Amino acid sequence: MAITGTSEKSTGRIRLGMVGGGQGAFIGAVHRLAARMDDHYEFVAGALSADADRAIASGRELGLSDERIYSDYKVMAKSEAKRPDGIEAVSIVTPNHMHFPVAKAFIEAGIHVICDKPLSLSLKEAKQLEALLQKNPKVVFALTHNYSGYPMIRHAQAMVARGDLGEIRIVQGEYPQDWLTEALEKTGQKQAGWRTDPKRSGAGGSVGDIGTHTYQLATFVSGLKLEELACELTSFVKGRVLDDNVQTMLRFKGGARGAIWASQVAVGHENGLKLRVYGTKGGIEWLQADPNYLWFTPYGQEKRLITRAGAGAGAEAARMTRVPSGHPEGYLEGFANIYSEVAQAIKAARSGKKAPKGVQFPGIADGVAGMAFIEACVKSSKANAKWVKV
Amino acid sequence: MAITGTSEKSTGRIRLGMVGGGQGAFIGAVHRLAARMDDHYEFVAGALSADADRAIASGRELGLSDERIYSDYKVMAKSEAKRPDGIEAVSIVTPNHMHFPVAKAFIEAGIHVICDKPLSLSLKEAKQLEALLQKNPKVVFALTHNYSGYPMIRHAQAMVARGDLGEIRIVQGEYPQDWLTEALEKTGQKQAGWRTDPKRSGAGGSVGDIGTHTYQLATFVSGLKLEELACELTSFVKGRVLDDNVQTMLRFKGGARGAIWASQVAVGHENGLKLRVYGTKGGIEWLQADPNYLWFTPYGQEKRLITRAGAGAGAEAARMTRVPSGHPEGYLEGFANIYSEVAQAIKAARSGKKAPKGVQFPGIADGVAGMAFIEACVKSSKANAKWVKV
Amino acid sequence: MAITGTSEKSTGRIRLGMVGGGQGAFIGAVHRLAARMDDHYEFVAGALSADADRAIASGRELGLSDERIYSDYKVMAKSEAKRPDGIEAVSIVTPNHMHFPVAKAFIEAGIHVICDKPLSLSLKEAKQLEALLQKNPKVVFALTHNYSGYPMIRHAQAMVARGDLGEIRIVQGEYPQDWLTEALEKTGQKQAGWRTDPKRSGAGGSVGDIGTHTYQLATFVSGLKLEELACELTSFVKGRVLDDNVQTMLRFKGGARGAIWASQVAVGHENGLKLRVYGTKGGIEWLQADPNYLWFTPYGQEKRLITRAGAGAGAEAARMTRVPSGHPEGYLEGFANIYSEVAQAIKAARSGKKAPKGVQFPGIADGVAGMAFIEACVKSSKANAKWVKV
Amino acid sequence: MAITGTSEKSTGRIRLGMVGGGQGAFIGAVHRLAARMDDHYEFVAGALSADADRAIASGRELGLSDERIYSDYKVMAKSEAKRPDGIEAVSIVTPNHMHFPVAKAFIEAGIHVICDKPLSLSLKEAKQLEALLQKNPKVVFALTHNYSGYPMIRHAQAMVARGDLGEIRIVQGEYPQDWLTEALEKTGQKQAGWRTDPKRSGAGGSVGDIGTHTYQLATFVSGLKLEELACELTSFVKGRVLDDNVQTMLRFKGGARGAIWASQVAVGHENGLKLRVYGTKGGIEWLQADPNYLWFTPYGQEKRLITRAGAGAGAEAARMTRVPSGHPEGYLEGFANIYSEVAQAIKAARSGKKAPKGVQFPGIADGVAGMAFIEACVKSSKANAKWVKV
DSSP states (O other): OOOOSSOOOOTTOEEEEEESOOTTOSHHHHHHHHHHHTTOEEEEEEEOOSSHHHHHHHHHHTTOOGGGBOSOHHHHHHHHHHSTTOOSEEEEOSOGGGHHHHHHHHHHTTOEEEEOSSOOSSHHHHHHHHHHHHHOTTOOEEEOOGGGGSHHHHHHHHHHHTTTTOSEEEEEEEEEOOTTSSOGGGGTOHHHHHHTOHHHHOSOSHIIIIIHHHHHHHHHHHOOOEEEEEEEEEOOSTTOOSOSEEEEEEEETTSOEEEEEEESOOTTOSSOOEEEEEESSEEEEEETTSTTEEEEEETTSOEEEEETTSTTOOHHHHTTOOSOTTSOOOHHHHHHHHHHHHHHHHHHHHTTOOOOTTOOOOOHHHHHHHHHHHHHHHHHHHTTTOOEEO | OOOOSSOOOOTTOEEEEEESOOTTOSHHHHHHHHHHHTTOEEEEEEEOOSSHHHHHHHHHHTTOOGGGBOSOHHHHHHHHHHSTTOOSEEEEOSOGGGHHHHHHHHHHTTOEEEEOSSOOSSHHHHHHHHHHHHHOTTOOEEEOOGGGGSHHHHHHHHHHHTTTTOSEEEEEEEEEOOTTSSOGGGGTOHHHHHHTOHHHHOSOSHIIIIIHHHHHHHHHHHOOOEEEEEEEEEOOSTTOOSOSEEEEEEEETTSOEEEEEEESOOTTOSSOOEEEEEESSEEEEEETTSTTEEEEEETTSOEEEEETTSTTOOHHHHTTOOSOTTSOOOHHHHHHHHHHHHHHHHHHHHTTOOOOTTOOOOOHHHHHHHHHHHHHHHHHHHTTTOOEEO | OOOOSSOOOOTTOEEEEEESOOTTOSHHHHHHHHHHHTTOEEEEEEEOOSSHHHHHHHHHHTTOOGGGBOSOHHHHHHHHHHSTTOOSEEEEOSOGGGHHHHHHHHHHTTOEEEEOSSOOSSHHHHHHHHHHHHHOTTOOEEEOOGGGGSHHHHHHHHHHHTTTTOSEEEEEEEEEOOTTSSOGGGGTOHHHHHHTOHHHHOSOSHIIIIIHHHHHHHHHHHOOOEEEEEEEEEOOSTTOOSOSEEEEEEEETTSOEEEEEEESOOTTOSSOOEEEEEESSEEEEEETTSTTEEEEEETTSOEEEEETTSTTOOHHHHTTOOSOTTSOOOHHHHHHHHHHHHHHHHHHHHTTOOOOTTOOOOOHHHHHHHHHHHHHHHHHHHTTTOOEEO | OOOOSSOOOOTTOEEEEEESOOTTOSHHHHHHHHHHHTTOEEEEEEEOOSSHHHHHHHHHHTTOOGGGBOSOHHHHHHHHHHSTTOOSEEEEOSOGGGHHHHHHHHHHTTOEEEEOSSOOSSHHHHHHHHHHHHHOTTOOEEEOOGGGGSHHHHHHHHHHHTTTTOSEEEEEEEEEOOTTSSOGGGGTOHHHHHHTOHHHHOSOSHIIIIIHHHHHHHHHHHOOOEEEEEEEEEOOSTTOOSOSEEEEEEEETTSOEEEEEEESOOTTOSSOOEEEEEESSEEEEEETTSTTEEEEEETTSOEEEEETTSTTOOHHHHTTOOSOTTSOOOHHHHHHHHHHHHHHHHHHHHTTOOOOTTOOOOOHHHHHHHHHHHHHHHHHHHTTTOOEEO
């Protein structure tokens, strides 16, 4: 009956900036709220839009002082790096094609980066960022694969790691949605517009947007490394260039098998991300829409319902939880957990330390792996779904 | 609030025999119960075991008169064909390898056949039976793909047929079980023994046992024809020859896509057969463990729960139902529906007529399709999951 | 993977008759199907209607020989008692007001009785039957409170009995339906007609029809005895004489507390019978619409899902089950379990023995308790819901 | 796909103080997080504990400047009222017995009050506050019956108001928990300590803590006024003075009936608040643990699942939502909705205006009604559950 998790710390807040996320955007507001939830950050600067008027209007509405409202992210990176009270970290919440140049600019300015996923437009760009970060080891880099911030996902990961499931045999991931069942991108809807546009989204449609989330979560929980995949991408909606449905068979190192199905045209699903992992000794199931529940069956016993903050949820989940069991936490809390984990890394970095033990957040390695996944899927699909090494 | 479905008819019962299903067997008892439920049959003869003593003990326990207890199905077929009160139909409930020879014997004797699935050990055998039936057009042949007897599956089929889902795009089938997670076949367990033995089960393990059920159900409901598939069969349990896990990607004629996952090592699943079908206008979901519910989402509207005998369940479901909505029906009722449908065909055949309109049951075409599916899966899997035409 | 429960026995079938249940009736067909399911009975005689023509048409359709089709139950009782092949048992499936006279006639004729519930129109009648049975100790008397035949209810009862829940504190029962939301009885619907008519149903409407089921189940599982109750009966539909909604607070002997809510006007419920029992050490929950599941929480541990025939379901459930876990059983199987339990008692009675250990079915005591419950509810409700001893 | 609800406004933040909620407390942190979520408030002053050392440590940790850390709420009220930058509103998050004096002090100082529930220790105190607020009409007063902030509860309220359910007949509320199954208060657990202590909690135990929440929600959604109730309070745990289980039958003005069951000893429930409302035309069901779902059955049609931000959720829900459908929101978001609603009222009050149309939050009337409910329950229970007017 207490907030046991990511305790609020109003003192020593991290000065945060943002690129993207102006009026009308979606994910920028989510990032700001996630940053605010546990009070580890204060939002002080932004290039919220490349359009100067919109940047100003958006920044003022959010309480930024005029001198720290930018319309050019390069100017922002340089100016903030010079200020004694300059931002320590930046959130990048632009469409995909801008992730790379913006991240590059801030890393080079020595500013920590919290970047929306997928990392970039191509695996090549991803590897460039990886190299750049190796040259700038003091910069903390996080990628908001937010689903890995859910408490029960942390618990699932811990269960697998300590052997509750035995040797993992099967990993089934799926992420069905239905919001692109019709040609929404032709109606002027902004989200649909850029997410179906290869120039702004990259070579993957549903595979980049939600397939990568599923893949990241599957490997995060199972601890497995993907070896090869066979994939078929389909565009069901007439005139749509990028895939809106992806079927993938997976072979993991060590012999485990699996599949990922992601779709934007599966009528009846909102954000139906589901992960199931089966081993020699047990199986688990988790559904993002009901994230406070983790189903666990030890082989030969009854199925159990492990609840967030309830009996059976261990320390790894407790770190990530705020309210008592039976009081649901949701998407924003999971997202905020990523921000709070990153905050611990950034605060440690202030004094040249590593993040405390147990702190986890998706980073550059996840970003590179995600881009490799997208490229392998596209390559396999073009070759009639032949197996492609990742 | 009335039994509106397959009304009981104690008069004019069909004389039924059985091959297999003696003491210790499972599916034989299910067939007898299914036959008995709506009182369309009377059970009068059997070769319940190839072992004479066991055949006699089993037959007597079930009330057969000694003269109609056989240990040799060939003798039974001939003897019963000669008797004026001989059986009109036989249920074949042996392990898979006996389906073909037994079915052949009874078809040749002019006796209607209700055969457990899969049809045979090979596609070749399946086609021989198909040819034999073409020569014996008066013989009614049914294959107990029992899941197609569930009322809500009938309703789902009708919904697709009348366009409620629009053009079908995606079909996702799965059938996870966990009973073969360990090497149960090495413990002497009878079911596990023959189901993991290629001599008695054929070339498919899980793909033959439960993959075919899933495939039959998927095509039954969606009305689609499979064009090609890419499949990976895996045997996770050490020393097991046949597959215990199957991943399949599907391409249907007309462009729809799909996947089937079946497993006997997915811990936490008992008989988790699930079917999901998505079209341009709607999506449905059905789960065998909760068969009285069909979830339907018309695109852009709220999800609806259609219940057996409830509001929204139409005539096709009503034909297959016995008790009011909210009183669950189950596996045996679904199985009995197949028997009651077949009974209508057999009764019509008595006077040389066709089955009444609306009567449906899986037959030789389903059997041939199922064997073609198994063979394609095995072939694809051996060729590194390349696409194989069905 | 075997039919482990109420094994079929075609030999030594019990000769069964029926009063009520002619064409257009509902529960009669359910009784016949339940009797047939495990093959313990053969249906040979009936007074299916008091109307001779309808009695004949109904009887012939069900395969009765003309000489054993009656329109007068008194004639039937006497005639059958005299025949060497006369019925051994009779099922009474008339509207409530006929239960008493018909049961009386058959008990006096020395014929076993399986009677639909509630037992009678009044507690006085119930006690007369009780006295009559004491004078006829060889007669087996069963009351079809069918819900107590569900396997998971048997398991729940066993759990409580062996102390898995500790000392019982709270029992919450509910049975919401919605079929009488409007004045269906004014449309000529037969079921609605007699169930809302005090002459044929007695003093209780919903309390008699579904309240008694809930009460019987609550005491069956919890093992508690009711001490007193406070009840409010309401008739929401204009012009309806009997109650269509019942709220009851319960005080059990020993200090446990509880409540029963039953309703025929709760829109959205089909047959939503639910039972929850809480003790010092654990809690359970069971829902009739999903009867293969029993939820159990040991205090301080995760909730568990115990499934019929699955891990954790013990011998008491196994006796009542036919198919493997994951293959759902339903209402008819639960009803058939009562018939099969009674069959064991009747077969034992043939040789003057008692029913084998473990055999359980609701009998005259449940019938008397049910009538006492109805009368207490009516009395309390008329006295502004004051507490009434039961 | 956009944050459509309570849009963040970093400009013009409301200066907020807090009484109670120091280190080790639970609900204080929830209030602060709720205040922070949409950025309408800045937290600047507090009497977080009556113990000076603890007050200072708590305040510093939360970033308060030393001069605005108080240990005496009276001093705080006066000091802050005098400061030009003094707080505009205070959150009261003490145990129940302090709600009244603290609220009184701040109202008299002209500071807006956001008070945790229940309002006070007695109905008498509640009415005093009501009178005081009538004398101070500029003071905004809110009571955090947070469940009424859930989006689907707003939608449910709107459905009832516009007649989707027809005339309301039945309201069933329940709030089972199990955290007080054993004598946790004897272990030194702080929450259990004060919640089972009549001096700090008042005359109601579970009825005050969770019964009032259920009652408030039931009337909020149904729009009904309670006329009278019959209640039985029970203390199951040995030595516990206050009730840990409450059964209540309800009579509403206009003829509707209902029941509330709340329990702290119902093993298997965490925070199982559930509300069901039935009318002549439809029924709804909502469960706090799964708050993004509202089940709705129009009479004679299929049950529908209305989801937060999904199809069918109207403007009233949209105002209260932040993320797209399928991404769950939870307890904290619901709580924050109350804070954001109150913020609108406070901001309007700055310029002497009323809160904008549509803004709703529980206030003094809910507080008085809640105390009247508790007192009626206690009175009824002491009089053997006789009906008591509210």
